[in-house]
Amino acid sequence: MSGLAAASRGAGASASSESPARMERIAHSTRRLLVYTVLLAFSLYIVGPFAAILVNAFGQGWFGGRWLPETWTLKWFRFARTVADLPTLMTNSLTIAGLAIAISLAVGIPTAWAMAKRRVRARALLMALILLPRMVPPITIALGVSREFYGFHLVDTHLGIALAHSILIIPLVVLIMSATFEGLDDRVLEAARVCGARWTHTSWYVIRPLVMPGLLAATLFGFVTSLNEFTLTLLTYGPRTVTLTVETYVQIGQGFTTIASALSAILLVPSLILLVLIQNHIKPENVVGGTKGI
């Protein structure tokens, strides 16, 4: 009885499942093909330009529809060093980025703390105000800033450009750090005080380690923002403060795409390092939120 039932069940299954199973397999492999086509096409679309820049930076005689250059060379980097004075460019860029980060953290962190831990009247409005510089087109700010800076003799100074960059970095710092501070449990801070920790102790032993990831993120983002800032820099730089970014633009403008590629290859390094550092630590939503204050 039971053997019969099993047999009929088995027969029924094999007879009727023959074609659905095959259909299923075909559907499955089609789906896989589709999925990987989408991923591969997207990856090529994104990676292509970087590959092109690297090939251009290290290649010679890459034109006339060739797939790859005739020979490989380091001479564009040499040109970048001598013609474009790479060490000075890097010093300028790093000095400005360092100053901008220092200013932005000093200005932004107290505000972030107040937004996260204090009762602030009209909090949403205030936050919108702080994020406003990220909503207005950079060129609109840049025009006014360049005029203002001429008056204050801040044009063509590292400090001036750093101050201009901070306009865009401070909102980022406030956004990231206030989210970080909100994550601090008030009870844990109270516990530290009750345990006998004065403010300095609480800050150092409890708050600092707990907010370190956020602080790191804010610093790195600010740093890259400054290194990559173009619009504001273009309207406030001068002969003494040419940055990597501006020089890249100048070289492209003059048609020297190979030297520009060499400079770009150098500029890519910090951004790619950041990318590797953050990909596990930062929620993409934060990156997006920081951009336009939404």
Added chain:
Amino acid sequence: MRPNRSSLRVRRMLGRTRVVRLSTVTLLAPALAYLGVFFVYPIFVTLRTSLERTGASGYSFDNYRAILGSGYYWNVIGLTLLLAVATTLASIVVAVPLALVLRTHVRGHRFVRVLVLTPLLILALISALGLLIIWANTGWANKIIASIIGADIQVDYTIKGLIVFYTWLYAPYTILTTLSAVEAIDPAVEEAARVTGATPIQVLRRVTLPLSLRGVRAGSILTFLLAFEAFSIPLIAGGNHRPLAVVVYTEATVFNNFPKGSALAIVMAVIAVVVLVSYQALSTGRQRREGRT
């Protein structure tokens, strides 16, 4: 016995320092001062400059009249909006399938997720250079496409090209928000749809896509604004196609007409802020209706 000893200990440990507690206003002051000096004031300067008359003293709306009365500037505004809208649509076309694929955590999804972030962190100028090289007439992209469709397409220095470049640069915003919306969908909801007899296509169209819309909307507004404000890409890759930001820059620096450039910059800022504010007004209204706040 014990109270005395403890009180001694307490007394010994108590010092005379007072608690220093900075007021909230003190904490907010630096940022607000900064905002005033380096943001509000420059905007005010731009606004004032925009009212100056070229080669004359006093203030007037001449620059605005000139801009709004000229077909050239209307064309520029039209081009800028066209680029922004086209980029937004193209980004949605890229974002939705990609988000649906990434959501399934196929092999390699992590790598692609990192790739999505790259355009956000790379200087637009570098991207523009790379895009120009790869999409040049003799570049890789053109050769591949030509070998597939069998015809040459001109991409660099065209509007088509600008849209391709903008999409490369700004689609990640739409992708990220769409992805987070798609991943926030409770699988049980889709399962419920399947159990009640919906085919995979129906589940996608009636459940998954409507629930992803929120993310698509949030990312689209970002993509739109960034494309609207784009400067460095059209500056070096636009050729004869100059959107607003580039015209503002050339007007102010190349033609040295700061007042007119400023007026254009103000027009541009007004459009951007109006778009953003009306989007937020609409989306808060919608969220209230949908019961999410």
Added chain:
Amino acid sequence: MVALRGLTKRFGDAVAVDAIDLDVYADELVTLLGPSGCGKTTTLRCVTGSLEIDAGSIRIGGVDVTRVPTHRRQVGLVFQNFALFPHMTVGENVAFPLKVRRVPAKEIRDRVGEALMLVRLGHVADRYPRELSGGQQQRVGLARAIVYRPPLVLFDEPLSNLDAKLRREMRYEIRRLRDELGFAAIYVTHDQEEALALSDRIAVMNDGVIHQIGEPAEIYANPRTLFVAEFLGNPNRIAGTLVARRAAGAVVQVGTTEVETRAPVDAIRPGEEVVLVIRPEAVAVARSGGASGANRWEARVVALSFLGERQECRLAVDGGFVVHAYLPPTRRHALGDVVAIEVPAGECRVFRT
């Protein structure tokens, strides 16, 4: 050890703590007991200095600490949500109070080990709080609060995040620690069973004021206000009218029934509306008959539920009121049965409404 005088704390217009006075002596555990929002946690946080008070004074160990910042008050605090430092191991958590006091490293090691032994957690010193169970985390919280031997340890509903069984176990643990180390303690809870089991004295709070302070048995037996009488135990509350005063006690009319009481009725005059409070365990239930004499009535069983260790029933007195009472689990009654009940006049308390 602790002396609060006229302690007042307002939040905006709301008075959270209204001029309370409280003394805690060096060797006792005093519980602040009350419903949520009664001001007990606020009082505690004023003692730690986490909240600034609006009026009054706080003395700890004879020293006025009203204006002393939290970190110099030398108190231990055990939190409801544990509030352990998530980035430190158990050992580092317990060492923290010693570290900020600049205790030498070797002594820190010894005292942390000792504190962890005291809470029976010697084996987890290198783990992180998130790797521990709730009960273990709270033991770490305990160790951190006592490691620097503060003369006063405060407990802010420390057991309410734990499950019932663990709660009972930790109760004994806390009591044992207090007896071994001899600190003064203020313990905040809304759980009366916890308060009764744990305390040397209980202060019952409501609406920012202390209604009564006393030993658990004393407060349970002789509540001084209607709130205290109702909050402790699970009493019957019967509305009536005071009709006559006696030398010791009074007569209260409920419906057509008169109830005699021998509790003090102070300033209540005949004719006033009052509330009778009768504990269910004071109601003696006999099978039937002989329903005459003071506070003896016939009653009908209108509801009955079996609770394992006892039965709970609701009894309707003719022309009067409904009381609930306890029966031994073995008694057999059916709904509608008529029984005889008696309530000793000394167990009937009368309060103004």
